[in-house]
Amino acid sequence: MSTTIIKVNHPLEPLNTAEITIATHTIKKEKNLSESFRFVSVSLYEPSKERVLQFKEGDPIEREAFMTLIDNKEEKSYEAIVSISREKVLKWEHIPDVQPGIMADEFLQCEQVVKNNPEMQAAFRKRGIEDIDLIMADPWSAGNFGIEEEKGKRIARTICWLKTDRFDNGYARPISGLHAFVDLNKMEVIKVVDHDVIPLPPNDGKYTTDGVEKLRDDIKPLDIIQPEGPSFTTNGHEIDWQKWKIRFGFNPREGLVLHTVSYNDDGVERPVLYRASLSEMVVPYGDPGDPVNRNNAFDVGEYGIGMLANPLTLGCDCLGEIQYFDAHLTDSKGNPATIQNAICLHEEDYGILWKHTDFRTEKVDVRRSRRLALSSISTVGNYEYGFFWYFYQDGNVEFEVKLTGILHTKAVLPGEKSPYGNLLAPQLDGPNHQHFFNMRLDMMVDGVQNSVVEVNTESEKSGPHNPFGNAFIAKSHTLKNEQEAMRNMNLESARYWKIINPNKKNWVGEPVGYKIMSGENAYPYAHKDSSLMKRAGFINHHLWVTPYDEKEKYAAGDYPNQHEGGDGLPKWVQQNRNIDNDDIVVWYTMGHHHITRPEDWPVMPTAYMGFMLRPVGFFKQNPSIDVPPSQPKHCDPSSCS
Structure with a gap:
C-alpha cells in the first residue's frame, strides 16, 4: 500500500x-x-x-x-x-466471554431491524401508529441480570418513541409498554415485550427556534475579543499557556485525555499529573418498572465517549479566540473516520483572581483571573455531556462535567403520577436517576513517588487551652494500602484528600502536594446485591487508590458491556497493595443526583459538577502574585492609572 x-x-x-x-x-x-x-x-x-x-x-x-x-x-x-x-x-x-462496546452503525442497524420486524409493526398498529418512519428506536445496553436466555449473546434493548415529523422531539411521546431485544451479531429481533397500551402524551416537546412562539429581543451582543490573539501556543497536541505545559490526547473510549501536565515554577518544570481521564461512568435509574429498571448505561465502556463526540461549532459551543483539534477514529470496517473540531481550546475570563484594598492608603490591587479551557462534548442518545478541563494561573486544575440534553421519558396514564419520578408535562414522566463519573488520576506530584493523606477536622475539647470552645484542628493520616484507601466524603469532618510527595519538602519543611477539592457528589441508592452494584462497584466509594499498573485503566474493568460484575476496582484492591511513597493512581468518583422537574423539559438547562486539584504547599507563596494588572477600559481619566 x-x-x-x-x-x-x-x-x-x-x-x-x-x-x-x-x-x-x-x-x-x-x-x-x-x-x-x-x-x-x-x-x-x-x-x-x-x-x-x-x-x-x-x-x-x-x-x-x-x-x-x-x-x-x-x-x-x-x-x-x-x-x-x-x-x-x-x-x-x-x-473469551466478553462483549465489546456497542458501535455507532449498530445503533442505526438495530433501529431499522426493530422498525422492520412484523411483530413490532403489529404492536405499533395496535397503538394507532401507521407511519413507521416516524418511530425512534433507541438501543440501550442490556446489562446482565442473570437471565439464562441472554447469556452468551450480544444484545441491545430498544425503547421506542414517536415523532410527529422528522424534526420533532420524539422523546415527548414515549411508546411505553413496548420494547424489543435485538441480537446484534445476527441483527434480528429475538424478543418483543408488549404490555398494556398506554396513550401517547398529548403535548409536543419542541425546543428549537421554530417551536418557540417568541424569542427574547432584549439581549445585546457580547463579544469575546483578543486583538493580539490568544496567550497559548501549541505544538501538535502539546500546549504552552502561562506557566502550564499540557499534553493531551483523544481516543474512542475515554475521549479527551490529559498527559504530562506540569507547571513552570521559577524556571523549573514541576510535574503534577502523568495521565488523567474519565475511566468510566454509569447512569442508574430509580424506577422499578419495565424497561426502565434495566437502564444502567456505562457510557464509557459500553458506547465510547470518544466515538460519540460532537463536531464543535464556533460561536455556540466555545467563544473567543479558539483553536480546534480533530479526532481521528475508525468506522466499524476499519476505515479512518474524522470528527472535525472535536476538541476546543480557548481562554476565558474568570472574575477576580485576587484583590486587596488598603483602607489606610486607599490603594487598591486587583487581578483578573484567566483560565485555559480544553473541552469536548459527546451525545449519548438523549443526553449531552460536556467534559471540560480548566487550568488556572494560581496552579489549580479543574475538571467539570456539563450535563444537558433531553431527559429519558416514559408515558403514564391520565391522572397518574409515578412515585419514582416527576411529571414533566401532562402524561409524561421523567424517572429519577443518577450520573456517576469515575476519574482516573495518575498523579506525579514533583515525581512519581507519591502518597495520599486524608485530612479530617475535629473540634477541640473544652478546657483551659480552649476557654471559649472555638478551637478546631485538621488531623492528617497517610493511607498505607488499597483497603485502607476505600474512602467516602464526610461533611461533618470537612474531609479531603491530599496527594503528596513525601520525598520533596517545601520551604516550611512540609511535603509538597495537591488536594482534591470535591464538588457536588452523591451516594448510590441501589441495593448492594443488585446487578448495578455488582457491575459498577466503583460507585461504592468516592476515593480509591491503587499502585500504578498500566493494565488497570477502567474502573469497571475492560469489558463492562453485559459483564456479570466484580471486575475493575473492587477486584484489584483485594490485593491490598502498598500505596505509600509509591507510583500511585488516584480514582475519584463523583455523582449527580437527578430528581427530575418540569424545568428540565423539553431540553435540560445545563447542570454542572466536578472537582478541583488545588496546590497545598506545592508553591512557597501565591504563584499568581506576578500576574499583571488589567488595564481599565471605562473610568474617569483623572483616576485611571
Missing part, C-alpha cells in the same frame, strides 16, 4: 489517519479478516511510562495501535496490537 506516514514529535501524539490506515490494512492482510469482522476501536497503544518520561526530542518513536475487534459470524472478540512503524501484527488474542 502507498500511504505516507506523517511524522509525530512525541510518543503520546494520537494516531493520525495515515497511521490508522496502515494499522487496519496490516491486520486485515496478515489475519485475512473476513467481512464479518468489525473494528470496535483503534487507538494509540501508549508506550510505557518509563519510555515516555525518558523521551528526548529527536529520539526514535515506535508507533503502535491497540485494537478491539469482533467477529459477528463466529461471535468472538479479539484484541490486537499492530506495529505501524514495521507494519506487523504484534499481538492477536481471542478474549
